[in-house]
Amino acid sequence: MGASRTTRIVLVLYGLLAIFLLYLPLVSITFASISRARYLTFPIKRYSTDWYARAIESSTVSDIVTTSLKVAVIVTLASMVIGFFGALAFARYQWRYRGLFQKLILLPIFFPQTVLGLALLMWFNSIGVIPSWKTAVIAHLVWIAPIATLIIAIRAYSFDPALEEAARDMGASTGTILREISIPLLMPGVISAGLFAFLLSWGNFPLSLFTTGADSTLPEWLYAKMVSGYSPLVPTVGVLSILASAGIIILALVLAKLLRRRAGTA
Amino acid sequence: MERLHSRLGLFSALPMLVVLGLCFLAPLVVVAAFSVMPRKVFDLAHLPDFSAYLVFFQQGYYKPLFWSLGMALVSTVILFVVCWPLAFGMAKVFRRFTLVLTVAVVVSLFVSENIRLFGWVLTLMKGGLIEGHWRAFTGEGFESPLYKVPIIIFGLVYVYFPFMLFPLAQGIAMVPDDARQAASDLGASKWQILREIDLPLAAPGIVVGSLLSFVLAAGALAESKLLGGQTVIVIADSVETAFTYGQDWPLGSALSMVLILIIGAMAIFGISRVDLDAIIGRKR
Numbered sequence: 001m002g003a004s005r006t007t008r009i010v011l012v013l014y015g016l017l018a019i020f021l022l023y024l025p026l027v028s029i030t031f032a033s034i035s036r037a038r039y040l041t042f043p044i045k046r047y048s049t050d051w052y053a054r055a056i057e058s059s060t061v062s063d064i065v066t067t068s069l070k071v072a073v074i075v076t077l078a079s080m081v082i083g084f085f086g087a088l089a090f091a092r093y094q095w096r097y098r099g100l101f102q103k104l105i106l107l108p109i110f111f112p113q114t115v116l117g118l119a120l121l122m123w124f125n126s127i128g129v130i131p132s133w134k135t136a137v138i139a140h141l142v143w144i145a146p147i148a149t150l151i152i153a154i155r156a157y158s159f160d161p162a163l164e165e166a167a168r169d170m171g172a173s174t175g176t177i178l179r180e181i182s183i184p185l186l187m188p189g190v191i192s193a194g195l196f197a198f199l200l201s202w203g204n205f206p207l208s209l210f211t212t213g214a215d216s217t218l219p220e221w222l223y224a225k226m227v228s229g230y231s232p233l234v235p236t237v238g239v240l241s242i243l244a245s246a247g248i249i250i251l252a253l254v255l256a257k258l259l260r261r262r263a264g265t266a
Numbered sequence: 267m268e269r270l271h272s273r274l275g276l277f278s279a280l281p282m283l284v285v286l287g288l289c290f291l292a293p294l295v296v297v298a299a300f301s302v303m304p305r306k307v308f309d310l311a312h313l314p315d316f317s318a319y320l321v322f323f324q325q326g327y328y329k330p331l332f333w334s335l336g337m338a339l340v341s342t343v344i345l346f347v348v349c350w351p352l353a354f355g356m357a358k359v360f361r362r363f364t365l366v367l368t369v370a371v372v373v374s375l376f377v378s379e380n381i382r383l384f385g386w387v388l389t390l391m392k393g394g395l396i397e398g399h400w401r402a403f404t405g406e407g408f409e410s411p412l413y414k415v416p417i418i419i420f421g422l423v424y425v426y427f428p429f430m431l432f433p434l435a436q437g438i439a440m441v442p443d444d445a446r447q448a449a450s451d452l453g454a455s456k457w458q459i460l461r462e463i464d465l466p467l468a469a470p471g472i473v474v475g476s477l478l479s480f481v482l483a484a485g486a487l488a489e490s491k492l493l494g495g496q497t498v499i500v501i502a503d504s505v506e507t508a509f510t511y512g513q514d515w516p517l518g519s520a521l522s523m524v525l526i527l528i529i530g531a532m533a534i535f536g537i538s539r540v541d542l543d544a545i546i547g548r549k550r
Contacts, residue, residue: 011355015367018352022374022427025385028395032388040388042398082285085278091546095275102542103534105282108290110478110533112485114502115522116290118509122300122519123293142289145282154546174274203378206487210509219378226384226492235388238381245376 026242032235040230051236060221061237067133068218071208072201075140079197080190082141083148087189088182090149091156105146113143113206121210131213139211140201147200148193155189195252199245294526301519318520327504327521334501335528337415337490338483341422345430345479346472348423353434353471354464358443364435371428379425383492386421387412413495421489426482430475436545437471438464470540477536481529501525 032040036048055061089095090102108116120139124131163185167177183190205219212220218241225234304315322328356364374382389395392410401407411417441464449459465472487502501521508518 008355008359011351011359012363015352015355015360015363018427019367019370021424022371024395025382025389026377027385028388029381029385031395041393042395043402082281085280086282089275089279089282091543093271093275093278095272095279097279098275101275101279101283103537104286106537106542107530107533108286110481110529110537112481112502112525112529114487115485115505115525116293118505118518118522119293119297120289121509122515123289123296126296126300138289141285145285149282150546157543157546199376203376203381205378205380209487210506219380222378222384223380223488226380226387234384238378238384242377242381246373249373249376 029235029238029242032232033239035232037232040232040235051232052240055233055236055240058233061233064216064218064221067212067215068202071133071136071140071217072198074137075144075201076194076198078137078141079145079148080194082145083152083193083197084183084186084190086145086149087152087156087186091153092159092161092182105149108142108146111143113204114209116142117207117210124211131211133212133215133217136208136212136215136217139207140204143204143207144197144200148197151193151196152186152189155186159185191252191256195248198248202241202245297519297522297526300515301523303516303519315516318514318516319524321517322520322524330499330501330504331521331524333498334484334486334525337419337422337498337500338480338486341419341426341483342430342476342480344419344423345426346434346476349427349430349434349475353431353438356431356435357438357441368432371431375428380488380492383421383425383488386424387492390417412493413497415494415498418490418494418498421493422483422486425486425489426479429478429482433471433475433478433545434468435471437468437475440471440544441467470545473536473540474545477532481533484529485525 031042031044033051034047034049035044036046036050037044086105089098090105117139120135120142121131124135129135163181164177167181172180203219204217205223208217208220209223216224218237222234222238222241225231301318302315304317352367356367360367387394390410390412391397392407393401394410397407397410445463445467446459449463454462485502487500487506490498490500490503502525505518505521505525508514508521512518
């Protein structure tokens with residue numbers, strides 16, 4: 001049933017409005033970050049990039065960036081591995097408890113993250129682990145590894161089980177099948193799951209809030225500054241963090257394009 | 267073959283099961299244990315003591331709970347109404363624009379939610395992007411909408427928009443075009459098609475989207491803190507206060523337990539009703 005031309009136009013306009021509203025706050029932050037004044041008011045009269053220079057020189061900022069980066073990189077690698085196997089169990093193998101496993105994976109996603117962070121803090125305390133950025137890795141993993149699993153599962157659903165069975169009939173071992181068939185076929189899914197994992201960990205605030213102990217991640221530091229009053233560094237560091245995410249997305253897209261071209265010519 | 271599959275299935279599920287067992291289920295058990303621990307003891311080897319739950323009722327902690335659940339409910343309903351036409355467009359009407367919209371929404375998710383909410387503060391505050399320019403243009407300012415209840419609900423709708431939009435679009439994509447066409451040929455009105463065909467057949471997407479938005483909004487903290495100032499105390503806020511300033515772990519755990527039980531019951535009920543194979547892959 002084709003929608004009429006007017007419906008289509010109205011819906012597209014509605015979609016554009018949604019995109020506009022999604023990004024409007026980022027526009028405000030960007031303008032605020034290049035305002036020269038200590039106390040921000042719009043319209044901005046004088047622009048300057050001083051705050052960027054200060055943010056980049058600041059040793060606190062480079063400390064929290066390092067912490068955020070460490071957490072995000074480890075979470076990414078771990079989620080890719082856990083998610084790869086998880087997706088096989090989720091979508092590919094017909095095993096007895098598959099239905100239960102599928103539902104169990106969704107539970108952490110359907111769970112308030114702040115409360116999850118607190119529960120983990122109590123758990124770490126009662127087993128005598130002192131919270132630091134390493135415990136934040138665990139906290140992020142509980143939420144991000146299931147998401148990575150779902151992303152890879154979408155890919156796993158679409159591959160033909162006959163490929164694996166044929167290989168097995170011809171005498172390939174489970175390890176060989178994994179290396180020669182499953183991993184190459186699921187690779188695009190694994191890579192996009194890795195991208196999601198990195199970006200979600202980089203931007204996550206509610207899970208880090210209680211689990212980083214004395215360390216602090218970027219979103220956590222920004223939150224602390226926002227609650228305690230305006231500082232011109234907040235929009236500046238916020239924009240820098242957004243630019244970092246954007247850079248990684250663009251890098252990933254370029255890499256994907258290059259790989260596809262190489263696969264096409266080969 | 268079957269035995270091989272069940273062995274491989276269990277083996278591949280193992281890493282995830284270890285993570286979830288050690289870092290999701292075990293902490294929940296600990297919270298439950300702490301919530302019945304006598305105060306100022308910090309030791310689990312005692313008789314259970316339910317006084318923390320009594321405090322929940324006596325000192326009015328149900329108020330933050332009601333605020334959280336109420337605002338979550340209102341924002342879920344608003345989200346459903348706001349997202350339905352767009353999700354319908356993504357599933358049935360748009361061609362290339364679906365991809366544009368999907369990318370735009372997903373990319374916005376990667377910006378930390380508190381940065382985006384802070385952006386709204388800068389947009390809506392007195393002397394912010396909107397009011398400041400309006401005043402410079404017309405010479406007259408207006409009251410900022412910040413620090414009131416509606417703006418917190420707006421913040422919830424804004425942050426959890428993707429969590430309603432994508433499941434809904436996925437649900438509507440599962441509605442066969444033939445069924446809609448047949449209903450229309452038989453003389454059904456647009457409203458009847460929506461009520462009799464679209465809503466029931468897209469139900470899995472509706473359930474997942476509504477559940478996800480409600481649950482996440484009920485546990486949200488940053489929206490009420492950043493946009494709402496001190497207008498409303500939400501449950502996540504009282505839990506945090508009980509742990510940090512109050513140093514009252516039993517109370518904090520009891521508060522968390524109440525929220526966990528309500529949300530857990532809803533999540534398990536909703537998830538058990540949905541066929542994941544159908545939504546994520548396979549029978550599309």
